[in-house]
Amino acid sequence: MSWAALLGLLVLLVALALLATRVGRWRRPGEPPLDKGLIPWLGHALDFGKDAAMFLSDMRKKHGDIFTIQAAGKFITFLLDPHSYDVVLWESDSKLDFNRYARLLMDRMFDVRLPDYDPKEEKTLLRMTLQNQNLSSLAKAMSFNLWNILLSDPSKNGPQWKEEGLFHLCYSTMLRAGYLTLYGNEGKDYNDASVQAKDRAHSMEIYNEFYKLDQLLMKAARSTLSAGEKKTFDNIKRDLWELLSVKRLDCRAYRSVWMDCYKQHLVDLGVDEEMQTRAMLLQLWSTQSNAGPAVFWLLFFLLKHPSAMVAVQGEMQAIFGSRKQTIGQAHEMNQEKLEKTPIFDSVLNETLRLTAAPFISREVLQDMLLRLPDCREYHLRKGDRLCLFPYVSPQMDPEIYEEPEKFKYNRFLNSDGTEKTDFYKGGRKLKYYTMPWGAGINVCIGKFHAVNSIKLCVFLLLSYFDLELKHPDTKIPGFDKERYGFGILHPETDVVVRYKLKDL
Template sequence: MGSLLQILLALFISVIGALYLLGSFRRRRAGEPPLDKGPIPWFGHVLEFRKDTAKFLQRMKEKHGDIFTVQLGGFYFHFITDPLSFGSVVKEARTKLDFTKFAEQLVARVFGYNSMEIEHKVLQASSTKHLMGDGLVVMTQAMMSNLQNLMLHSVGSGDDKQWQETGLFTYSYNIVFRAGYLALFGNESVKSTGTLDKAKEIDRQHSDELFKEFRKYDQLFPNLAYGVLGPSEKMEAERLKRLFWSTLSVQKMRSRDNISGWVSDQQQVRDEQGMQEFMQDRFMFLLLWASQGNTGPAAFWLLLYLMKHPDAMNAVKKEVEEILRETGQEVKRGGPLIDLTRDMLLKTPILDSAVEETLRLTAAPVLTRAVLQDMTINMASGQEYKIRKGDRVAVFPYIAVQVDPEVYPDPYTFKYDRFLTPDGNKKTDFYKGGKKLKYYNMPWGAGTTMCPGRFFATNELKQFLFLMLSYFDFELKNPNEEIPGIDIRRWGFGSMQPTKDIQFRYRLRF
């Protein structure tokens, strides 16, 4: 994530959906005869669909109900919009519904990477080992160390005590991306620099330069995935890809310290499988984009929502201070830097609710599956729909459930305690049509393809916020400025980005 926060399977799911939401389309009811059995009239509105996918799908839902079919990019897509029926997709065996084949095609097109046959298995095993459980303890510590280097290296020096003004999106994305990159791909070697301080300084400079280049690629990415880049943009995309292939190359990684087990394991398996180094280099760029393309934007939305809602900010800040007191840590002049462990981050129900509410409002992946054999979709209503081999089944949770007013009253309003019970525990009881929903918020996907990096991404967000609240004074330049809208070009890609940045100022407290 990064950022409601974004790992490889999440990338596969969200981008595949976006890739196929292209071009001309036709509508038919699910189960209708194939196209060659009779003409199907044009349904039109191509420009509307491309302009705002969510708006179009919302209108189709209101007009046609819980399941409807459109022809996109040469495929029939069956969109399921009833959250009570999501299990028909999420729980279905991969022998019937799968995403890997066309995911591999997309990754080859966008990143120049040719997947292994055991790609899914390797990624899942490595992510379970290093981004969950005991492995997450190590990763959380690495993230903490790098956040401290980027955010707090001048604490006590007298520098940065003056107000600094910048864009909140740029600042949040910059910090979270750089810390996540260093935590995963390692640090400058102390052996090559002579001192730890010098190595940390190089890390700060190098990661900042890399972020600027990453943002250039990130801004090109929607059109790159859609295949609509202009000539100059294509040249720039190729330049950036080659830059990252070089920067993240296997050769250069060998000279770095503290490379995460998640990254090194991936490289080792590919090496053992006989993959050429240039292809491994391309995979490293794919890993970087998948792991750091979402968490930074999510950090922006979280911080902005808290700044716009003082009651939420006060509640989260109080919880942060209580956690520090319980662990005997104090933020004070001349004192040691606070250290946030995985166990500490498990004791923040208010912050957890604020994070989940942020993701509900701003995370919008499309979950897509290829139909591998003729099958039946069973809806919660009792209706059955015949789906043909070669079709696609898609779920867009954002409109189907995340902003449904029946599930979430006043759905577009940020309510930090929406996912808390009256006694302060995690709330999981949400209803549609009087029935409890199992899939009530799906920023990470669901089922076997649920983002394996979700725990690490959530910890990244929480650690960033902990340090901001503990060490900085910060405020919006214009407190009355409205929250910017969502950039609708990025529907389906995971964590959404704002249409514009919003200015804020910050300073170290001491």
């Protein structure tokens, strides 16, 4: 071989070596186990996207409760030890940042780009509008709007049996009532039948468009929309932006304190009206996309477990009295009564344990050492993502919950009827034994309003309607696995129910 050829070969080998160091990834000493998968760059993206819960459970069995995977060019470290979650949740945002991923999703899903966006600052500003003294007024407004949608609608309040998909019934009812509660009503006279009819019509228009959008949102979040789907997605957003334009919203009556505070926050950020409108659609999804699915699963579990239904209805009767006493006064359920429902709270906690599956993600901003409470230490690399998935652990962990796949309505009740909060893993009491509302800076600031709203909807449905499965032997539907990582899971198929207004 000539010197020129040999020199060329050496240059090629050096170039290949340099390329390998740039595009390859090897586990360094002190880093979590690394599993890149068999396909270069793509890694485990297909298996992860197909069924994240099963994939991560398998990875946990293979590597333990902390490991790094490659998925579509991104390296993600998963930590699945609930005893260690605080280390991530309260780490300095100079090391672990939530903003970048939040901004990415806001842009991909809703075309929202906010200058100087700080989710912590925004949550601090809006927290009080959804809590404390504002809870009672929100509950009263939600009660009225639920009453209008469920009990004033001639298509629902007749004595004849009607059939409908339970998921559609719950999702539409909760989103419509929730939208009216936060974004305001068509007129100021609650008792005006024409105003009530306008509220029902407008909220249904919002729901119909939103539901179409919701069917494509997960693909938008993962940038997997086809060209045709992208065109449809953009057209639906434009229709919703017209319906939710800030000029139209400014004319609505009884807007919530949250609504006006958020609008002023956007103005203070220097956001123009077009981007404000886009942000209103983002917030409609953020505030309303989980409550309806939660009501669906809760009612379905009650319908499939008669003992749980009897317990909840007995508690309702004891607290709220007979239905006859509350006719026409559904919007007067007070906060004190709503907080005295330990059986319902257990049912809700169990429902959310089984169906809430959000990711809690942070971007690693600098090379750092992650110190776990059990004295383990792991090096994390700048540019990676660190992720918690509470659905796998603690929520579906058999060491924490006996038969975790089964619904047990009293799982979160002590023998004396008080709330059970003592759960253990590895012989140690858990701080985080179920995490449907997130935690740390990710905690849902609207939790208390959401719980009130779920209770009000279920109480009204069970108090005023006879409700039953069309086919009592209906099996529990599977999950839409595309929804892992984004809140309450949706069913793969709807479940048909029959319902009619109860006799007096």
